[in-house]
Amino acid sequence: MGRLWPLGLREVVLAGGSTLGDWQQRNHDRTLPHCAEQVVASGALRNLERAARGQPGAEPHEGMHFSDSDVYKVLEALAWDSVRGAGTATSEFAEQALGLIERAQRPDGYLNSWAQGQRPDLVWKDLRWGHELYCAGHLLQAAVAERRAGWGERLSEVSNRLVGHLLQTFSRREGDGGLVGVCGHPLVETALVEHYRCTGDAAALELAQRQVELRGRPDVGLPTTGLLGDRRFPLSYFLHHVPVRERTSATGHAVRELYLQAGVVDVATETGDTGLLAASEAIWEDLFSKKTYVTGAHGSRHRDESIGDPYELPSDRAYAETCAAIASFQWNWRLLLATGQARYAREMEQVFWNTVAGSVSREGTAFYYSNSLQVRTGHDAGDEDSPDHRLPWYQCACCPPNLARLLGSIQAYLVTRDGSGLQVHMPFSGTISTRVAGTAVELALRTGHPWEGATTIDVLGCDSSVAWELSFRAPDGQGPGEVLLSLNGQRAQASSDGGYLRLSRRWAPGDRLEISAPMPVRTIEPHWRADALRGCVAFQRGPLLYCLEAQDLDGGAAVEDVTLEGTGTPEVTGEVPEALDGYVKFALVARGSGTDGPPRPLYRDRAAPPAGARPVPLTLVPYFARGNRELAPMRVWVPTAPAGAPADGRAATATREADSGETEVPGAGVPGAEAPANRAEQTASSVVTSES
Numbered sequence: 001m002g003r004l005w006p007l008g009l010r011e012v013v014l015a016g017g018s019t020l021g022d023w024q025q026r027n028h029d030r031t032l033p034h035c036a037e038q039v040v041a042s043g044a045l046r047n048l049e050r051a052a053r054g055q056p057g058a059e060p061h062e063g064m065h066f067s068d069s070d071v072y073k074v075l076e077a078l079a080w081d082s083v084r085g086a087g088t089a090t091s092e093f094a095e096q097a098l099g100l101i102e103r104a105q106r107p108d109g110y111l112n113s114w115a116q117g118q119r120p121d122l123v124w125k126d127l128r129w130g131h132e133l134y135c136a137g138h139l140l141q142a143a144v145a146e147r148r149a150g151w152g153e154r155l156s157e158v159s160n161r162l163v164g165h166l167l168q169t170f171s172r173r174e175g176d177g178g179l180v181g182v183c184g185h186p187l188v189e190t191a192l193v194e195h196y197r198c199t200g201d202a203a204a205l206e207l208a209q210r211q212v213e214l215r216g217r218p219d220v221g222l223p224t225t226g227l228l229g230d231r232r233f234p235l236s237y238f239l240h241h242v243p244v245r246e247r248t249s250a251t252g253h254a255v256r257e258l259y260l261q262a263g264v265v266d267v268a269t270e271t272g273d274t275g276l277l278a279a280s281e282a283i284w285e286d287l288f289s290k291k292t293y294v295t296g297a298h299g300s301r302h303r304d305e306s307i308g309d310p311y312e313l314p315s316d317r318a319y320a321e322t323c324a325a326i327a328s329f330q331w332n333w334r335l336l337l338a339t340g341q342a343r344y345a346r347e348m349e350q351v352f353w354n355t356v357a358g359s360v361s362r363e364g365t366a367f368y369y370s371n372s373l374q375v376r377t378g379h380d381a382g383d384e385d386s387p388d389h390r391l392p393w394y395q396c397a398c399c400p401p402n403l404a405r406l407l408g409s410i411q412a413y414l415v416t417r418d419g420s421g422l423q424v425h426m427p428f429s430g431t432i433s434t435r436v437a438g439t440a441v442e443l444a445l446r447t448g449h450p451w452e453g454a455t456t457i458d459v460l461g462c463d464s465s466v467a468w469e470l471s472f473r474a475p476d477g478q479g480p481g482e483v484l485l486s487l488n489g490q491r492a493q494a495s496s497d498g499g500y501l502r503l504s505r506r507w508a509p510g511d512r513l514e515i516s517a518p519m520p521v522r523t524i525e526p527h528w529r530a531d532a533l534r535g536c537v538a539f540q541r542g543p544l545l546y547c548l549e550a551q552d553l554d555g556g557a558a559v560e561d562v563t564l565e566g567t568g569t570p571e572v573t574g575e576v577p578e579a580l581d582g583y584v585k586f587a588l589v590a591r592g593s594g595t596d597g598p599p600r601p602l603y604r605d606r607a608a609p610p611a612g613a614r615p616v617p618l619t620l621v622p623y624f625a626r627g628n629r630e631l632a633p634m635r636v637w638v639p640t641a642p643a644g645a646p647a648d649g650r651a652a653t654a655t656r657e658a659d660s661g662e663t664e665v666p667g668a669g670v671p672g673a674e675a676p677a678n679r680a681e682q683t684a685s686s687v688v689t690s691e692s
């Protein structure tokens with residue numbers, strides 16, 4: 001099984017001066033050194049040092065008990081980064097960390113600084129909270145990166161010994177002294193499969209398969225010593241409530257669910273298990289049809305960092321953890337490889353540009369853990385659970401190094417190949433040098449993505465006697481017919497299949513394919529069951545969602561009090577707020593109105609007169625760029641019914657008559673009846689009525 005194949009790590013190179021290329025350079029210059037500094041400052045390296053010294057309990061553990069995973073993720077990011085040839089960032093840190101990891105590992109291969117440094121008696125005793133397999137998984141992933149990048153052999157040697165220990169501990173059956181159990185935090189599944197892909201060690205794949213099959217079985221325990229001291233978390237939090245093959249609903253802790261599903265697809269792909277793949281696709285259907293933010297993010301509840309109910313998608317309390325976005329990207333990547341379906345590439349693009357990209361500051365040294373879609377005036381940002389701005393680091397520091405490892409390897413997720421050709425899933429500027437249909441191919445791509453819809457692909461080298469297919473994913477929301485192709489200056493026709501434009505021919509050096517896709521501003525409306533979003537719309541252009549930030553509102557109107565006027569689509573402008581110059585190429589402008597009448601009670605009689613309104617021009621900026629100026633309230637979803645009016649348009653009409661005294665602006669002030677969100681609601685209501 002597996003329809004598409006990744007390209008080699010060095011086969012795609014991003015161009016400097018392009019958005020993605022510049023972000024990857026920023027990752028090298030700023031984010032990686034920052035992460036290394038913070039990992040040292042947080043005590044994560046000292047924890048490994050204590051484990052190496054072997055005097056359990058002599059000094060307390062610093063930070064979270066799974067802090068080893070932060071070190072491993074930074075090393076993984078450094079390994080990916082090394083292939084760019086820009087010099088290895090922070091080699092001093094790497095040398096120190098590698099030395100400590102080697103010294104800390106026990107002779108039997110076990111490695112975990114918390115258990116070794118504090119409670120050796122608890123080794124493998126608390127699978128529920130211990131995170132031992134989770135940390136092991138991140139070590140294995142770092143070693144996979146080291147192998148693929150050719151960064152050395154030290155992590156790989158530690159990883160081989162650790163895998164040997166895991167096989168010894170978990171592969172034997174109960175009664176043979178083996179441990180039958182799964183980790184409270186999935187991750188090791190996908191790491192074991194990646195280890196197998198690199199080494200050919202089939203026992204690692206079998207162990208991954210076993211971990212997937214054991215999960216959720218009622219006869220398999222999730223032993224705990226009460227490490228975190230409470231019993232309130234249900235088994236669904238750990239995704240251990242129902243066997244993987246029997247589940248149909250995405251649930252539990254968002255990051256755990258998404259990492260688990262990535263591992264499920266990995267196991268299904270390598271074992272050819274179509275039933276297991278179908279089980280993961282069923283979870284995907286549930287998640288992406290009912291439980292996904294418009295930003296592609298997941299996790300509607302701060303409590304338990306969980307996914308939440310169907311259509312429970314509050315903007316202001318969105319948890320939307322950065323790690324969940326990265327895990328979703330990884331799961332969709334695996335589904336894309338397994339099936340070749342464009343919908344998975346679409347979700348990768350959506351979550352990358354709108355959650356992953358904005359989780360890091362423009363400077364590259366501050367990060368969101370939760371990526372809410374609205375920050376209210378007066379937001380209580382008391383701790384790191386829900387700050388209104390990016391923080392330089394977190395006590396639970398899973399997200400920043402996760403971001404660093406994805407940005408360090410992002411070029412590897414843009415293009416795939418199969419037996420007949422190449423598939424470009426996301427436009428980028430750079431080069432592709434690979435082999436297709438048995439022949440060497442070299443291409444150069446130029447695009448203004450994510451700001452412009454045109455991409456030019458030049459064939460620099462290939463064997464012109466061999467035919468192969470070049471496929472390009474049609475931009476989201478556009479039919480293939482809206483994308484114009486030009487081959488060597490002549491209009492070209494491509495076949496359209498499954499969301500991809502496909503052009504098969506004997507390509508020759510000098511060939512130039514120009515792809516011109518319109519990039520209109522799209523008005524997005526929510527499903528009516530997403531109550532928290534009713535009566536609102538969001539705007540997206542290309543892959544980028546936009547948002548309102550308070551500093552762009554005229555006269556200090558509050559973002560909570562503005563309404564979109566009329567049904568017109570915002571216009572694109574190159575006049576961006578000065579402070580975002582160089583980071584944002586286009587903003588959107590729209591007509592709005594603001595309510596600034598006297599304060600009204602929180603609740604009132606519905607028959608009371610509406611509040612007054614005044615025109616407020618709206619400027620929207622890309623959501624990824626939010627929070628890079630002085631802190632300010634922000635929202636993605638913009639109401640279409642005036643503040644102070646019920647959503648049925650009754651009072652809105654009164655507002656218009658009372659305020660303007662004239663009717664010169666068609667559509668202005670008559671939201672509700674004409675607003676897309678409400679149109680959908682009425683349509684649905686009438687269907688329900690007619691059927692009932």
Ligand SMILES: [Zn+2]
Pocket residue numbers: 321322323324369397398399400402
């Ligand atoms: Zn995280």
